[in-house]
Amino acid sequence: MKEQLYRKEIWITIVFSVLLMLTGHCATLFVAFPFLKGGTMWGFPVEYIVPILMGWFGMMVVCIAMALVCNKFDDDMEEFAKSQGQTVMSDKTGGK
Amino acid sequence: MSNEFAIDNVWIGIIVVAILFAICYFIGWWASKMTTSEEDFYAAGFKIGPVTNGLSMAATWASLATFLGVIALISKLQVPFVYLWIQWAISIPLLTLLYGTSLRRMKAFTPATFIKARYGKGATITIVLWMILIMIMYALGQMIGLGQAFEMLFGIPYNVALIVSGIATVGFITMGGMYGASYNAAFQMIIMTVAMIVPMGAIMKAMGSSGWWFPPLAYGDMVPAMLKVLPTFFDMKYDVRWYFALIPAFTLGPVALPHLAMRVFTSSSVKNARWAVVWFVLFLGLLFAGTYTSGFAGNYFVATTGKTIAKADQTLLILNVFYNPMWVAAFVMGGALAAGLSTVGGNLMAISGLVGNDLLGILAPKMEAKSRIRWGFVALGMGGVIAVLLAFKPPKFLVTSILWAFGLLASTATPGILLGVWWKEANKLALIVSANICGLIFIIISPHVFPSIVIGKGATAALGMSGGLVTVPLSFALFIFLSLIFNRMPALSAWAPSLADKQVIDRIHGWGDYDENRYNGKVWPVVLALVCLLISFWGLQPWKF
Numbered sequence: 001m002k003e004q005l006y007r008k009e010i011w012i013t014i015v016f017s018v019l020l021m022l023t024g025h026c027a028t029l030f031v032a033f034p035f036l037k038g039g040t041m042w043g044f045p046v047e048y049i050v051p052i053l054m055g056w057f058g059m060m061v062v063c064i065a066m067a068l069v070c071n072k073f074d075d076d077m078e079e080f081a082k083s084q085g086q087t088v089m090s091d092k093t094g095g096k
Numbered sequence: 097m098s099n100e101f102a103i104d105n106v107w108i109g110i111i112v113v114a115i116l117f118a119i120c121y122f123i124g125w126w127a128s129k130m131t132t133s134e135e136d137f138y139a140a141g142f143k144i145g146p147v148t149n150g151l152s153m154a155a156t157w158a159s160l161a162t163f164l165g166v167i168a169l170i171s172k173l174q175v176p177f178v179y180l181w182i183q184w185a186i187s188i189p190l191l192t193l194l195y196g197t198s199l200r201r202m203k204a205f206t207p208a209t210f211i212k213a214r215y216g217k218g219a220t221i222t223i224v225l226w227m228i229l230i231m232i233m234y235a236l237g238q239m240i241g242l243g244q245a246f247e248m249l250f251g252i253p254y255n256v257a258l259i260v261s262g263i264a265t266v267g268f269i270t271m272g273g274m275y276g277a278s279y280n281a282a283f284q285m286i287i288m289t290v291a292m293i294v295p296m297g298a299i300m301k302a303m304g305s306s307g308w309w310f311p312p313l314a315y316g317d318m319v320p321a322m323l324k325v326l327p328t329f330f331d332m333k334y335d336v337r338w339y340f341a342l343i344p345a346f347t348l349g350p351v352a353l354p355h356l357a358m359r360v361f362t363s364s365s366v367k368n369a370r371w372a373v374v375w376f377v378l379f380l381g382l383l384f385a386g387t388y389t390s391g392f393a394g395n396y397f398v399a400t401t402g403k404t405i406a407k408a409d410q411t412l413l414i415l416n417v418f419y420n421p422m423w424v425a426a427f428v429m430g431g432a433l434a435a436g437l438s439t440v441g442g443n444l445m446a447i448s449g450l451v452g453n454d455l456l457g458i459l460a461p462k463m464e465a466k467s468r469i470r471w472g473f474v475a476l477g478m479g480g481v482i483a484v485l486l487a488f489k490p491p492k493f494l495v496t497s498i499l500w501a502f503g504l505l506a507s508t509a510t511p512g513i514l515l516g517v518w519w520k521e522a523n524k525l526a527l528i529v530s531a532n533i534c535g536l537i538f539i540i541i542s543p544h545v546f547p548s549i550v551i552g553k554g555a556t557a558a559l560g561m562s563g564g565l566v567t568v569p570l571s572f573a574l575f576i577f578l579s580l581i582f583n584r585m586p587a588l589s590a591w592a593p594s595l596a597d598k599q600v601i602d603r604i605h606g607w608g609d610y611d612e613n614r615y616n617g618k619v620w621p622v623v624l625a626l627v628c629l630l631i632s633f634w635g636l637q638p639w640k641f
Contacts, residue, residue, distance in 0.1 A: 006614055009605065016193050024186035024347065027179035028339040031332050043316020045330045048175060052313075052388060055182035056381030063189050063377050067370035070197070074366065077606045086608025089201050091142065091365065096202075 001080060005073075012069055019062045026054040108423055109249030112430040116287070117264055120437060123280045124272030134465050137273040137472060138205035138449045140362040148282045149368070150375020152438075153188055153359045155285035157350075157380060159234075160241030160436035161498065162387050163292070163428075168408035170391025171398075173555065174329050176338075178388050183342055185380050187350035188360065189373050194351065195517045196360035198604040200369050206446065207357045207513050208454035213600050214516045214593075215524045217458045222528050224450045226508040226535060227354050228479075230501045231450070234355075235443035235483035237498040238436045239265075243487060245433050248413065249426065258487055266480030269441045270473060277441040278362055284434035285379060291431020292386035295416055295424050299393060302419040303400075312385030318396055325399035329392075334641050337565070337634065338556065344631075345564030349502030352509040354450060355442035390415070440483075444476045451475035496558055500542065503560030507567040508535040511575045517605075519579075520598045520616040525591035526578035534571035538563050552639040565635030569628035576625040580618070 030036050030047040039046040081088045089096065131137050144152065169177045188196075199210050208227065212220040242265060243258030250257065269277060296311040300318075307314025322329055350356060363369035394411035397418070398404065405411055412432075416425040452472025456463060463471075508531040515522040541551040541563045552562020583592045602610050 002609075002611070006611075013193060017190065020186050020190050020193070021343070021347070024183040025339070025342065027182065027332070028336065028342075031334070031336050031339050037332075042313065043319050045319075047332060048178070048330050049313075049316075051179055051182055052385060055185055056377070056385060059185055059189065060374060060377045060381065063370075063374045066189065066193060067367075067374055070193070070370055071367045074606060081606075081608030084608060088606050088608045089603045091203070 005077060005080060008073065008076075012073060016062065016066045016069075020059065023054045023059040023062055026058070027051040105422060106250055108426045109429065112426045113246070113249060113433065116430050116433060116437075117268070119283065120280050121268045121271070123283060124268040124276040127272035127276030127279060130275050131273045134205070134453065134469055134472075135203075136275060137469050138445070138453055139203070139358070140274040140278045142200075142203060142362060143364050144278050144362040144372075145364055146368045146371035147375050148278065149359060149363055149372035151282035151285040151379055152278045152362075153356070153372060153376040154379040154383065155281035155288065155435070155438035156355055156359055156442035157184065157188065157376075157439075158285070158288065158383050158435055159439040159498070160238050160245070160432055162383065162435050163288070163412055163432035164241055164244070164409045165237075165496075166387055167391050167394055167411045170388070171394050171405070171408045171411060174333075174395065175331065176333050178391065179332075179339065180342055180346065181384060181387065183347055184350065185377055185384065186347055187353070188356055188376050190347070191351045191357055192360050192369055192373050195513055196357060197366045197369055198517055198606075199357070200361050200363060200366050201606065202600075202604050204361055205358070205453045206354050206361075206449040207352065207509070208354070208450055210600075210604070211512060211516065212454060212457065214597055215512070215522075215527055216597075219512065219524050219527045220454060220458060222531055223509050223512055224454050226505070226531065227352075228447055228450050230505045231354065231443050231447050232479060232482055232486070233501040234353075234498055235440055235447070235479060236486045238440040238443065239480075239483045239487040242433065242436045242440070244409070245429055245436065248410065249429050255488060258484060262480065262484035262487075265437055265440055266444070266477055266484075269437075269444050269480070270477050274358070274362060274445055277445045278359075281438040281441060284438040285383075287434040288431040288438075289379065289383050289386070291428045291434070292383055292390070292412075295420050295428055296386060296389055296393065298424070299415050299419045300389075303393065303396065311389045312382060315389055315392060318392070321400065322392070322396050326395055329395055337639075338561070338641055341556070341561040341565040341635070344506055344568035345503035345560050346499070348510045348568055349504075349506035349564070352505050352513050353446075353502075355439075355446040358446060358449060359442070440480070443483075444479045447479035448472045448476035451479075500544065500558065500560040503542075503564035503568065504535060504538050506564055507531075507538045507571045510568070511572045515572070515575060515579075515621075517601065518615055519576075519621060520593060520601055520612075520614075521579050521583055521618070521621065522575070523579035523582045523588075523591055523593065525588060526575050526582050529578055530571050530574040534567045534574065537570070538567040541566065551636065554641065556639060556641050562635060562639050566632050569631040569635075573625040573628040573632065576621045576628075580622070 037047045041049050204210050208224045211223050242261040246257035246261040247254045297308045301308035305315050305318050360369050390412045416428045452475050512527045543550045543557050550557050556562050582588045599610050
């Protein structure tokens, strides 16, 4: 269980880091893969509007998923520590 | 400094500024009554809820440059600068994910609180001094902007405007501590969003756009006319390396900005910090999209009317003077002021925390908490005064000096924080050596100090992008390799991480026990260091742009 939680934490961090980078740096994809350019959306070239939308709503969706997944992970960690009779660092322990 | 724009009726400007500052002072005064402990002064008692904190985060991040410098740079660089700006929004989500919640768990006041617990005194002094330098540069940029805003509103000389705005600003920020900074920033975010978006709707309507009802995203019908007169506006212009160079300087730099991290730390819980980030992205996205619209409209205005805007910093104001009533233009200036005030508030609180809590905690460890708060107030005021004094001779573009400082921060502080949280081998001496060497190299290879020794050219070098592509990965690589070497040298054993240092890592990640094998790999850090060296070498190749 302990090993599983550790692996899960690492994977959560890697996956969300990559997703955040993709949403914020979406424009780079249009430079690296020029064939993606050429279309229009809402009157704008896609290479202009898609990075703006990804950097706003796309990132918001990633952050909602991050809050849900990471908060659930915190619950799992606390539950595991409790089952082992351990205390974890929190506001209750004064951050110690 | 002459203006293309000044409000004819000075009283309109005075009324807008008086109302804005009256509200800020009232919030500062109200907040001062809640400040009774160090936790209150530096972290708003760890009590700020997600929505308020999301607004405060966005306001702290969105500086005066959002209203002035950015629009100028969009006018100059066009769409590539929009892409540069979009990626700012990653900073707070990424820092929250990578270390923000871990440090919130330990109830840190600043990132240096963690540095002290993890690396000890020597490394803390190194990182704190770099951070203070960068915070003063940042506050300097805001002070320049505030002075320019007062100059435009009242038509008074820049130096007088700077002194008046500086005193007025530092006063209410000093009064309220972090409670005041947080609630003021939330209020200021609402003002700046309304000031950016609503008048822009009227401008777009006057320009003939059917999308005036939602300025941030509905100006697509203006694109054909824009392309007719300015066919290059949407060109991506630069190569993949230019876009990749945004990551080390402009994504990884802000990740270590103490005033952004401190906003995460004020959250009422670790879980609420993550929800605050969701609100942050929503609010900041709205404001930033408004900024891109303004940049587009500025270019559109110049291209379609044939008029020139000599002072590109004033584009938004000129558009408002041209298309909207004078009182609306004054309100937009109020929004710009609010943007500057919220960021200065964050900068000065960071300086205060770094000096009052982190530095004094080392230099005078026996000092009582009450005295430390008093010194925190002094540091806050002094930070403001220094920024005002430095602002008497402003750089050409308001935003350039701030952006350059991000690369410096990424070269000095970011590796220490990230590897300190995620890697037990991170060595104290290795941090001091790598941070100082790479910080100095970054300064040397930028065009600002030694113009003859420069990596890159033009705006790419001036903004620290080409320099950052060399020194930021180099700093990570050097830190990793030196840590592995120093930890195995008996003569340097005092600098190796102790058991207590390593226990800090497990505890802040939420573990109830200690496991030596956790966060203690060798292979992946070495792979990361080798990749970083390759990236750094890539940065050294001749730059086309």
